Amino acid sequence: MVQLTVTPEKSLADSPVWIRACGLTPSQPVTLYSSLIDEKGVKFQARAFYWANEAGEVDVKEASAVGGDYIGVCPMGLFWSLKPEKMFHRLIKRDAIGSPFHVQITLFGSFILMPSTNDTPLATCPIERWFVAPGVERFQIKDGQVRGALFLPPGPGPFPGVIDMFGGGGGLIEFRAGLLASKGFAVLALAYFAYLDLPRTLEEINMEYFEEAAKLLLKHPKVRGPGLGVIGLSKGAEVALAMASFLEQIDVAVCINGTTNVNGTPLRFRDIYIPAVRYYPEKYIISNMGALYGHHIIGDPWDEAHQASAIPLEKAQGQLLFVVGEDDHALNSKLFAELAIARAKKYRKNNCTLLSYPRAGHLIEPPSSPLCFASWIPGILKPTQWGGEMEPHAKAQEHSWKEIQKFLELHLGPAGSSNV
Known part of the structure; x- marks a missing residue:
């Protein structure tokens, strides 16, 4: 039979x-x-x-x-x-x-x-x-300006706290937060535009919003301080790097395929203002499938505009992990990570770690996630090409997911655990 x-x-x-x-x-x-x-x-x-x-x-x-x-x-x-x-x-x-x-x-x-x-x-x-283990709880967050969802593991805790963000599509994406909570982290999936009453488009990165979110998470009785981790993909990686650079609450940042400059929209933190590098849409390349290859739209990383828009990562007191796919079609993420590490060394900082994956694309997600080579994002009239080859990308996701968790635990302390 x-x-x-x-x-x-x-x-x-x-x-x-x-x-x-x-x-x-x-x-x-x-x-x-x-x-x-x-x-x-x-x-x-x-x-x-x-x-x-x-x-x-x-x-x-x-x-x-x-x-x-x-x-x-x-x-x-x-x-x-x-x-x-x-x-x-x-x-x-x-x-x-x-x-x-x-x-x-x-x-x-x-x-x-x-x-x-x-x-x-x-x-x-x-x-x-499943994207949450039994006993993991989700709480809608609408507190002050902060909008998102908090995922808490079962048990009294306290657990290491992590803020989780995605990229330029906006809204609230929660699946990675649910999986991290299933590993024993207290995770705030944080929206920063195009969600509920937040602005529909991202006009400015105001770091006071992210500072408020960090303080809110640290106040929770199940969150173990004194510092937090932050993980971000794409635009979320840019914001995560800025949080590590400006906010005293951030002890560790995981930046997945992001830039090390402020791009598209300026950044403000109290009396600090960093202008944005503009995008060059004329540098898009349209592939045979009709998707946009955006590797060059941010322009020359060595020009004066990029220097003026650089995120001052030398101010970061915590640890930085850069995760990059070398076949990223959305931007030259490996180059930006290498520039970040060079900048840190220039300022005699030794707090950067690089995980670089040949033939992996932009959307590096948890293990077994299917490769998305190209997809639509709001506000762009053609689909965006993300890159990657299936098997190398899958291996990158499996390896990086374990390393990300190890990195967070190394610098935030041990997490709890749950299993389905």
Whole structure:
């Protein structure tokens, strides 16, 4: 009898699962197929072709895929190779706490490129991929100017506190905060524009808003001080670096594929004003798929405007971790990280660490997240190209996620833990 098992059937979205089929005919060709429908009704799918071994089994921990969306031994390939049926659509879990992603793993008894109603599966196994562990609580934050969501691990704490931010699309994205809270961090997913009553567009980075958010998080009885961590992606990485440079509450900053200058919108902190480097939209390159390659739109990092807009990271008293994808198509993130480290050394600072990943793109997210090569962001008339190659990008996500948590714990103290 053919059996398909996925262990565990309920897991955190950043955790590995074990997929195994047995009861097959020796050397039988099979297709393993994964699919999910996201919260916007868009279907994602992936497939891989295998030959059963002499015992009539396919174990993805050991078996090598011979074709499909990836080749070789890739235990989590059916997850990180998921692709949307709708072009330029990014897989994002908006409701981090209320429901999981429901993923269907299906086994077919031949090589099938695209399953149809005429293809009868040998076995199916539905699984759940959660973004919070049991006991993690979410609290809506609307306090003073601050808007966001606070995720707290179960137990009395206190837990190391982290502020989590995303980029130029605005709004509130919570899935990374939920996963970090599941590891034992108290995490404030922080919005800074295009959410509730915040400004619809980002006209200025006012550091007093982020200072208020840091003070708010530190006041919570389950948050262990005296300092906080901050993690940001893209524009959020730029803001995270500025927070580490200006705010005494920040002991550690993780900057994922950001710049080291103030870009697009100026920065203000009390009597300090840093002008923004303007964007050069004429330097966009439109790819064959119609997406924008923006590597050069920020201009020359060595010109006078960039020097005037540089974030004074030498003022940071805490530790800085730069995570970069060397195939980032949105901006030259590796160069900016290297310039940041050079600036720190110029001021005799030794508080910067660099994690650089060849062939990884801009959207470096938690493990098993599918590569999004290009997607729409508000305010831009064409989709933005993010870059990356699937397998190297997947490896970068897996490695960097572990290193980020280690870095936060090293400088903020040990986190609690929870498991699904």
